[in-house]
Amino acid sequence: MSAPATVAGLDQAPTSHAKLLTWVREVAELTTPDSVVWCDGSSDEWRRLTDDLVAAGTLVRLNEEKRPNSFWARTDPTDVARVEERTFICSVDEADAGPTNNWLAPAEMKRVMTDLYRGSMRGRTMYVIPFCMGPLDAPAPMFGVEITDSPYVVTSMRIMTRMGTEVLAKMGDAAEFVPCLHSLGAPLEPGETDVAWPCNETKYISHFPETREIWSYGSGYGGNSLLGKKCYSLRIASAMARDEGWLAEHMLIMKLTSPEQKTYYVAAAFPSACGKTNLAMLEPTVPGWKVETLGDDIAWMRFGDDGRLYATNPEYGLFGVAPGTDWKTNPNAMRTLAKGNSVFTNVALTDDGDIWWEGMGDPPAHLTDWKGEDWTPDSDELSSHPNSRFCTPISQCPILAPEYDDPKGVPIDAILFGGRRRDTIPLVTEARDWVHGVYLGATLSSETTAAAAGKVGVVRRDPMAMLPFIGYNAGDYFGHWIAMGKGAGDGAADKKLPKIFYVNWFRRGDDGRFLWPGFGENSRVLKWVVQRLEGRADAVETPVGMVPAPGALDVDGLDLDPADLAAVLNVDADEWRAEIPQVTEWFTKFGDKLPGVLWAELDALKARLGVE
Ligand code: GTP
Numbered sequence: 001m002s003a004p005a006t007v008a009g010l011d012q013a014p015t016s017h018a019k020l021l022t023w024v025r026e027v028a029e030l031t032t033p034d035s036v037v038w039c040d041g042s043s044d045e046w047r048r049l050t051d052d053l054v055a056a057g058t059l060v061r062l063n064e065e066k067r068p069n070s071f072w073a074r075t076d077p078t079d080v081a082r083v084e085e086r087t088f089i090c091s092v093d094e095a096d097a098g099p100t101n102n103w104l105a106p107a108e109m110k111r112v113m114t115d116l117y118r119g120s121m122r123g124r125t126m127y128v129i130p131f132c133m134g135p136l137d138a139p140a141p142m143f144g145v146e147i148t149d150s151p152y153v154v155t156s157m158r159i160m161t162r163m164g165t166e167v168l169a170k171m172g173d174a175a176e177f178v179p180c181l182h183s184l185g186a187p188l189e190p191g192e193t194d195v196a197w198p199c200n201e202t203k204y205i206s207h208f209p210e211t212r213e214i215w216s217y218g219s220g221y222g223g224n225s226l227l228g229k230k231c232y233s234l235r236i237a238s239a240m241a242r243d244e245g246w247l248a249e250h251m252l253i254m255k256l257t258s259p260e261q262k263t264y265y266v267a268a269a270f271p272s273a274c275g276k277t278n279l280a281m282l283e284p285t286v287p288g289w290k291v292e293t294l295g296d297d298i299a300w301m302r303f304g305d306d307g308r309l310y311a312t313n314p315e316y317g318l319f320g321v322a323p324g325t326d327w328k329t330n331p332n333a334m335r336t337l338a339k340g341n342s343v344f345t346n347v348a349l350t351d352d353g354d355i356w357w358e359g360m361g362d363p364p365a366h367l368t369d370w371k372g373e374d375w376t377p378d379s380d381e382l383s384s385h386p387n388s389r390f391c392t393p394i395s396q397c398p399i400l401a402p403e404y405d406d407p408k409g410v411p412i413d414a415i416l417f418g419g420r421r422r423d424t425i426p427l428v429t430e431a432r433d434w435v436h437g438v439y440l441g442a443t444l445s446s447e448t449t450a451a452a453a454g455k456v457g458v459v460r461r462d463p464m465a466m467l468p469f470i471g472y473n474a475g476d477y478f479g480h481w482i483a484m485g486k487g488a489g490d491g492a493a494d495k496k497l498p499k500i501f502y503v504n505w506f507r508r509g510d511d512g513r514f515l516w517p518g519f520g521e522n523s524r525v526l527k528w529v530v531q532r533l534e535g536r537a538d539a540v541e542t543p544v545g546m547v548p549a550p551g552a553l554d555v556d557g558l559d560l561d562p563a564d565l566a567a568v569l570n571v572d573a574d575e576w577r578a579e580i581p582q583v584t585e586w587f588t589k590f591g592d593k594l595p596g597v598l599w600a601e602l603d604a605l606k607a608r609l610g611v612e
Pocket residue numbers: 270271272273274275276277278279296297319320321322323324325329451505506514517518519522
């Protein structure tokens with residue numbers, strides 16, 4: 001079958017990569033767009049696309065003085081977050097998707113989605129985005145190509161990834177790449193006027209781990225449509241990492257410098273909307289400490305020849321939760337956004353062409369809210385959707401660490417796991433060793449947030465903050481984590497494993513208030529973590545791990561009720577006993593796949609808690 005002659009641009013491909021050309025042609029034939037555009041990533045292209053999006057009503061240009069080259073977008077009110085119910089891992093064997101993922105056989109999913117894609121780009125432009133996750137000068141650059149009919153996705157991908165001409169050139173005519181197919185599922189009839197945010201009620205976010213392919217349909221927002229992010233860098237990459245002996249994790253990466261000028265690198269995994277961006281950009285309140293940012297959402301980690309675990313950030317931008325971001329909580333994010341070149345989605349618009357969201361100081365007297373309605377401080381509704389986001393280049397972060405762009409990565413000294421729990425989990429706990437740390441990660445629990453469609457505030461297990469992102473059987477994933485810890489302490493070139501900690505910034509008092517001030521004050525916890533690495537801070541053994549000894553956590557100058565401090569550090573044996581049946585039920589899900597050492601950890605915990 002040959003392409004219809006009406007598809008303009010199909011034959012003007014700036015590449016001779018045969019596999020890529022064949023795929024682009026096949027998709028064009030299936031989806032029948034009006035034209036095909038190969039994205040070059042230039043500022044001219046950005047200008048053209050944003051002008052078009054403004055004309056289409058998808059974007060509103062913000063006040064040039066306050067927010068240069070920045071835009072306000074509103075989605076369809078039904079397309080506001082990742083759709084976990086509609087996310088599938090289509091492994092050949094259902095067992096390889098495991099008990100935590102939705103599954104459909106690859107051939108069946110491809111049949112269903114091919115029907116949906118047929119003609120789905122009619123009346124639209126099909127964009128081809130060559131991109132690279134991580135530095136382009138890496139020894140083995142991690143290429144992807146996203147085909148999309150959403151110009152909003154193209155602009156977002158330009159912020160979030162390295163993309164365009166240079167990437168395509170580097171791919172040559174044979175480089176491997178992950179094909180990422182995305183369609184809004186909103187074809188236009190001749191003469192039909194478009195809506196500002198096209199999408200489809202039917203949504204599929206599908207992954208084919210064996211063939212390393214991604215097919216997405218029906219949603220234009222966030223992780224559903226920016227396919228380099230969760231789909232590639234976590235779900236597909238986690239399957240690659242399992243096969244190749246590395247880790248693809250939902251982690252921030254930060255650099256800490258102590259008053260003695262010693263540097264440490266920390267990676268931290270918290271579930272969506274549980275504090276990664278804020279910790280990654282933290283302004284320390286403890287004098288003499290410095291924080292620099294390397295990444296805020298995803299870390300790829302592999303052991304180096306020196307036995308240390310090196311982390312790189314595959315992304316190029318920040319896609320951060322807007323509400324709660326303020327000069328008081330995250331001044332470095334505010335400074336990053338002040339430089340412009342950003343897209344704000346589902347926040348509120350001020351009358352003078354700036355943006356506002358809940359938590360950003362006092363509300364103006366009048367706003368246009370995320371649904372496009374008038375809003376005043378008396379309104380009953382939030383001005384911004386709880387999962388509204390800013391999309392901004394990470395290069396604008398004033399505390400970006402220079403190593404950020406180094407393909408070698410940075411050697412990780414400590415890994416933090418954390419969740420959002422109003423009770424039970426202390427502010428900080430140190431794991432006894434790697435296996436205990438993996439146990440803490442595997443049993444991590446958190447209250448659900450607005451980052452995914454569905455109920456908010458429900459406690460669920462979210463292992464390593466990866467529940468929605470593990471691209472294979474989670475039992476095998478735990479086994480992979482255990483295996484990664486093997487080979488420590490047996491020779492000169494042995495592994496030097498990071499120490500593992502478990503944190504919880506979100507414990508609350510009986511009155512519902514947060515017991516710990518959080519944000520910049522979390523530097524106090526980081527100080528204790530570093531001092532534990534240095535063997536300089538005291539800890540006490542509890543049944544669940546080591547917590548700061550009385551006086552070991554620096555609370556100098558902090559206005560904190562001693563009773564609150566005690567409460568936030570408290571290990572309540574009754575609360576922990578109540579967790580045991582939940583953990584048992586969780587582990588049972590994985591059958592034979594669950595590593596025996598994790599059952600042994602649970603047994604040891606039960607013994608320490610005096611549970612039968
Ligand atoms: P994703 O981008 O969805 O992966 O989220 P994230 O993990 O990067 O979370 P982020 O840092 O954006 O924070 C999410 C929400 O938690 C925001 O509303 C923050 O203001 C709030 N938050 C972050 N850190 C703290 C903290 O230390 N204490 C409290 N109370 N809230 C926090």
